[in-house]
Structure formats: structure tokens, C-alpha cells
Amino acid sequence: MKRTIVATVNNTSGVMNRITGLFARRQFNIDSITVGMTENPSVSRMTFVVSVDNQRGLDQVIKQLNKQVDVLKVRDITDDATVERELALVKVVAAPQHRGEISALAEPFRASIIDVGRESITLQVTGDQQKVEALIDLLKPYGIKELARTGITAFKRGTKKSDLETPKYSIIH
Template identity: 50%
Template sequence: MERHTISVLVNDQPGVLARVANLFGRRGFNIDSITVGPSEERGLSRMVIVTTGDDKTIEQVTKQLHKLIDVIKVQELSSGPMVAREILLLKVESGPATRAEISGIVEPFRATIVDVGPQSMIVQATGDSEKIDALTELLRPYGIRELARTGVTAMSRGIATVRA
């Protein structure tokens, strides 16, 4: 099973996210990640959905998405060159004795420490999912107290765009 990243341009209306998620659920497709936010065009939002499946499954998903009234455009981003990023906030246990060690782990990932408390630190990282996974695993032995990830957001490289 391959991972696929799909960009969906939709009308910015209540219930659109629920209808899209429902479509995936009814068809038995899993959503690995979904992000939604305003697009460059007023009144439209962009959803970036990461799912797994073969090419036939993704073709089916795309066709079903096009049938939804509030869907304007659907494009599979992973079929070509794309830029994909995720944001991580991770609270890790750290007393004064382990702060330097944790800083040394965080630095090569170009992550930053955004908060320091008496017994914890919050690390912020941006990158592809594999980078976020690797940093998380390296910090796990210190004791992860809380973790939040945005999910993947992406766009195609070069001149190609997903516009209305």
C-alpha cells in the first residue's frame, strides 16, 4: 500500500469537513492525516488528506470526492513532485541535568525549544513525517509527556497549482 497525498479545494461552508471524512469512512478508506485551512481565494478552503491505498483505490476516492457539491477541485499531489511538511509540539521531561542533552538532540533537526519549565521542555519541529518520527523516537527515552502533530500540509512544486 502506498501513501497518497490529495489536495482538495472546497467551499468554506459548515459541514464540508464532516462530509469529506464521512465519504472516506463509508468507503472503508482510512485518513492518515487531514489538515484544513483557508486558501488563497476568499471563500475557499484547502484540505490536504493523506491516505494509503493502491492506484485504483485513490482513483475511486478522487471520483467520489468530485461528486460532493462543495468540492471544487481535487488533485493527487503525490503523483508528482511536492513539498510536504508537518509541525510537531512535543513536551519532554527534562530537569537541569538533561537540558543540554536534549538541546543536542534537537539541534540537528533544526527544531527549537519554545518553552522551558522546571521539569519539562517543549520542542517545536517542522519537516516531513519521517523527520518528525525520527525526532520523536530520539526524545522518547527522556519521557514524552505530551505530543501534538498538525498532520501533513502540502503543495505541488513548480508552477502547477490547485486552483478553482
């Protein structure tokens, strides 16, 4: 089963290595990982999509993550209402006579053409994983030269008043 885990961590050197090491020691495959600074430059947000065999092992990893000095908060948001997005850059073989077709395919996905070469077009698409996959599948017959994907970044939806009032992390000085 796939689980989406979100962690806020101190933005310091070596944190990602220590955290991914915990997953590796438990033999959990990380399907995707995204890491980036939050609105606070001293805090980073990590989003993992992991494949796990059982909930017990995952619970153990979350407990171990919470014990790490640089970890501020860890949550499994798989079963929560979330907003998820992924970014993909896709370079497609595109002879001049096919560029109009490729552009027409990209339009319903709100994908952007961000680079045009003599024999290729590079598209940018953002959305949920299914949307990204669907566009990639439609572009495959043209020939994909390169593909880069960020992996999933996710937030828990903020629907309750208390979500706005409760801080998501605390800053340690």
C-alpha cells in the same frame, strides 16, 4: 499503499464532515488530515494521507469527491514532485541537568524550544515526516509527556511556467 490527496473546497460549515464521510464509507483509513484557509478566505485546502488497498477504489472516491457541490478541485499528488511539511509539538521530561543535552539534540533538526517548565521542555519541529519521526525517536529515552502532530501538508512543486499561469481553483459567486 499510502496516497496523498489534496482538495480545494469552499470554506463552509459541514464540508469536512461530508468529505471525510466519503472516505469512511469506502473504508479508507485517513492517516492524517490537515485543513486550513488558503490565500482566499472563502476557500480551504484539505490534505489527506490515506491508506488504500487498490487504485480503483481510490479513483472512485476521487470521482465522488469531485461531484460534491463544495469541492472545487481534487488531486492525488502522491507521484508528483511535492513539498511536504508536518509540525509536531513535543513535551519532554527535562530535569535541569538534561536540558543542555535535549537542546543539543534539537539543534540539527532546527527544532525550537518554545516552553520551559520546572520539569519539562516543549519543542517545536517542522519538516518532512521522516525528520519529525527521527527527532521523536531521539527524545523518547528522556520521556515524552505529550505529543501533538499536525499531519502532512503538501504542495505540488511549481516547476513549469504553466503552473504559475493556471489557476488552482475557481471561485463560484
